Amino acid sequence: MxxxxxxxxxxxxxxxxxxxxxxxxxxxxxxxxxxxxxxxxxxxxxxxxxxxxxxxxxxxxxxxxxxxxxxxxxxxxxxxxxxxxxxxxxxxxxxxxxxxxxxxxxxxxxxxxxxxxxxxxxxxxxxxxxxxxxxxxxxxxxxxxxxxxxxxxxxxxxxxxxxxxxxxxxxxxxxxxxxxxxxxxxxxxxENIPRHIDEYPYPAFDLYRKLDYLIVMTSRGCPFRCTFCATYKIDAQFSQRHPENVVEEILTQTRRLRVRDVAFYDDALLMQPEKRIKPILWELLRQRHQLRFHTPNGLHGRFIDEEMAYLLYANNFRTIRISLESVAKERRRDIHNKITPGEMTRAVYNLVKAGYQPKDIETYIIMGLPTQSIDEVVETMLYAHSLGVIIRLASFSPIPGTVDYQRAIEQGYFPADADPLLTNKTILPLFRTREAYERFHRISQLAHMLNEGAKRGVSLFHPSDFRKALKQALEDFARELEENPVMEATGARE
Ligand code: B12
Ligand code: SF4
Missing domain, CATH: 3.40.50.280 (Cobalamin-binding domain)
Structure with missing residues (x-):
């Protein structure tokens, strides 16, 4: 046939x-x-x-x-x-x-x-x-x-x-x-419809003629419901795979496809750590692998206790990104308190104790949410910088079906019938002006400066000095724009 x-x-x-x-x-x-x-x-x-x-x-x-x-x-x-x-x-x-x-x-x-x-x-x-x-x-x-x-x-x-x-x-x-x-x-x-994600075959990475890294998922979905996130709309259930099955996939696929780097795409990789990720990491360690691991999607820092930090370090996790998002109390309610500043500090402390340097750790900070002030973003950046970690600004992209999308529409920030092109993270979708883009671009530049300091182990600013410097810079910029509107039309930037 x-x-x-x-x-x-x-x-x-x-x-x-x-x-x-x-x-x-x-x-x-x-x-x-x-x-x-x-x-x-x-x-x-x-x-x-x-x-x-x-x-x-x-x-x-x-x-x-x-x-x-x-x-x-x-x-x-x-x-x-x-x-x-x-x-x-x-x-x-x-x-x-x-x-x-x-x-x-x-x-x-x-x-x-x-x-x-x-x-x-x-x-x-x-x-x-x-x-x-x-x-x-x-x-x-x-x-x-x-x-x-x-x-x-x-x-x-x-x-x-x-x-x-x-x-x-x-x-x-x-x-x-x-x-x-x-x-x-x-x-x-x-026929033979699987009842659990463990029964799915491994993703067909062998279809590539050459692969530079492997992607693995130990789970699908996420048990949280952060107001800006659409994960629950994409996969309503949170399901985790059996640790043995994950280890088997990592070992066989990396051998077969000859790759050394493995990135996890999980939304909630560290959830229920004792039953899932810790057994996976202990078993990987026992296998004395030569692999390097990466978590480009943010981790839940709350679960990084001493043992977890040890396991990440000993297993050669080279990219570690923790989702901090914001230190503002009201914002943390929206992200279901998935991490408090204290828990973030503890996570960094444990990772450093395990062998990492603070500059090896990166943290996601969200910006451009409805009603989010620049001060909130700056406070969060300063907090992260005070821990010596690298800041990764993530600009808000409004996603249909999420609470923040609805809020943005109700509060008049965003048209209900907007073309999805207008949800591009680069354009600061809720503002959609050149001026807002420039303002946030400056914040990104400041994050870059702080990161350059962190990479050298230097805290660039004392928080209050930094706050003053930032406000001054923004005020100067706003004045420049007012005095010299020609600026608006020049300076195409890559
Ligand atoms: C991994 C990931 C990343 C990775 C990169 C992944 C990549 N490919 O480049 C990183 C961490 C770098 C990343 C970055 C960002 N991400 Co992201 N990311 C994800 C995440 C967690 C997983 C996507 C995934 O691969 N899932 C696993 C597979 C198995 O699921 P799937 O693709 O849905 O496939 C299933 C079905 O869709 C279907 N399916 C898929 N294809 C097909 C085809 C056919 C024919 C059929 C029948 C079925 C089918 O079957 C599959 C198996 O069941 C999603 C959240 C999520 N849970 O989906 C967010 C998500 C996609 N990201 C999101 C966002 C906002 C971002 C950022 C903009 C964050 C920021 N502000 O910086 C950046 C932008 C990156 C960029 N380049 O511009 C949003 C999407 C926003 C949007 N407007 O579309 C999501 C949904 C998270 C959220 N906040 O809700 N991301
Ligand atoms: S914890 Fe992450 S994946 Fe889960 S709902 Fe919140 S932002 Fe989305």
Whole structure:
């Protein structure tokens, strides 16, 4: 019997900036592995593949530019900025393979039975939109299914703008298999439905010709409900895998795929530590591996006790990011007190005791929330800096269905029918002015200065001096703008 052939595609990123910081479409790779296990023939194009031979040839390179731990820049092509984003003095680009290489990739394939396209950030929808257009040109009549985060959060928008034949919201493995079973009369695709995430096959990272790092998930979803976060809309349940299964995946996949770096994508990696992550880390330690681990998504610092800190250090966790978000009391209520300043201090203390230097630890601080003052952001930055850790400012991106999205609309910050492009984190979506962009840009510069100090083990400012300096800088800037409006129109910045 002829096998069903599915072509899986990870689209380009359209944005002001993008960097391969442990970025892989693990959701699509889970779906691909699940279908493959049930007999579907899988083909794969990743528009963000940095190792594509033709791309490398064009760049005159034999290997992509790689920085630390396999991360590195994507290939970039400047494109016209969408008019609604024109007030941002930066260049807009498509990141990933040049379009003609992607087109060739499509053309050199036999016609698939179905095309599966994933999606990530809501404001990256031009990526899936363009992919679907090109797929339709090359394979007219082949059904296209869109899944992933944008499709889940904004299905109506996706239906209208991307126009796939079908949209799947939420976890895709079982849903897509059932759909294909019905479309192609393949009842076997509906058999052996897993009841737990441990029963899913490992994501199909082997579809890459070359891999620089592996992504692993020990859980799906998150038990918290922070007001700015959409995780509960993407995967309503919080489920964790069995520790043995996770260790087995890490060891076999890294060996098979020859990678040394492993990043976790979990939203709540440290949750229920005694039952989950600690047994995983003890077992990994016992295996005397040579791996390096990374947690680009923020960790819950509350769970970093002495034992956890020891296990992270001993297992060679090289990227440690803790979500602090804000030290303001009322904000902490919104994030369900997932960490208090005291707990953050204790986490850093334990990590340093285990062997890290404060500068090895990074912390996420959120900015640009509805009603959030600059003072709140600065206070939080100063607090983090006083611990000697590196500040990572995360600008708020309003996500449909979240409390903060609703608040932003009700308080008049954001139009209810806004184009998702206006949720781009770079533009400070609630303000959407060049002036707000410049103001926050200054705060980012200050964070950069503090970080330069922290990297040298120096606390750059005494808090009260710093506060004064910051206020002065902002006032000076506002005055300059008033006195010299020409500034507004100049200085296109990268
Ligand atoms: C890991 C992660 C990151 C990583 C990077 C990941 C990457 N690929 O580049 C890091 C930490 C760097 C990151 C950064 C940011 N992130 Co982030 N991130 C996530 C996270 C935690 C996991 C995504 C993921 O891979 N999940 C795992 C897989 C298994 O799930 P999945 O992709 O949903 O796939 C399933 C289904 O969707 C479906 N599916 C997927 N594809 C397909 C395709 C088909 C055909 C089908 C049928 C089904 C299907 O099946 C899959 C398996 O069940 C999500 C939260 C979440 N829980 O989703 C936030 C999330 C995507 N991030 C978010 C945000 C806000 C950000 C930042 C803007 C934060 C900031 N302010 O700086 C930055 C922006 C980064 C940038 N480059 O611009 C938001 C999205 C906002 C938006 N507007 O869309 C999310 C939803 C979190 C939130 N706050 O609610 N992020
Ligand atoms: S803890 Fe993190 S993943 Fe969980 S709801 Fe809050 S922000 Fe989202």
């Amino acid at each position: 002829k096998k069903l052939r599915a072509l899986c595609i990870n689209p380009w990123i359209y944005d002001f900036s993008a960097y391969d910081y442990f970025s892989k479409p693990i959701g699509l790779l889970y779906v691909a592995a699940y279908l493959r296990q049930r007999g579907v023939e899988i083909d794969f194009i990743d528009c963000l593949d940095k190792h594509h031979p033709e791309l490398l040839a064009r760049q005159g390179r034999t290997r992509p530019k790689l920085r630390k731990f396999g991360t590195g820049p994507f290939h970039r092509e400047i494109i016209p900025t969408p008019p609604m984003l024109a007030f941002i003095p930066r260049r807009y680009a498509r990141y990933g393979l040049p379009e003609d290489i992607f087109r060739k990739e499509l053309k050199r394939r036999a016609r698939p039975d179905v095309v599966l396209v994933t999606s990530f950030m809501t404001y990256w929808y031009p990526g899936p939109q363009r992919v679907v257009q090109l797929v339709r040109e090359v394979f007219p009549g082949v059904p296209v299914i869109l899944g992933g985060i944008y499709a889940t959060l904004m299905p109506d928008h996706a239906r209208e703008v991307v126009q796939p034949d079908y949209i799947i919201q939420g976890p895709g493995e079982i849903q897509v298999a059932q759909l294909l079973a019905d479309w192609f009369h393949l009842p076997e695709l509906k």
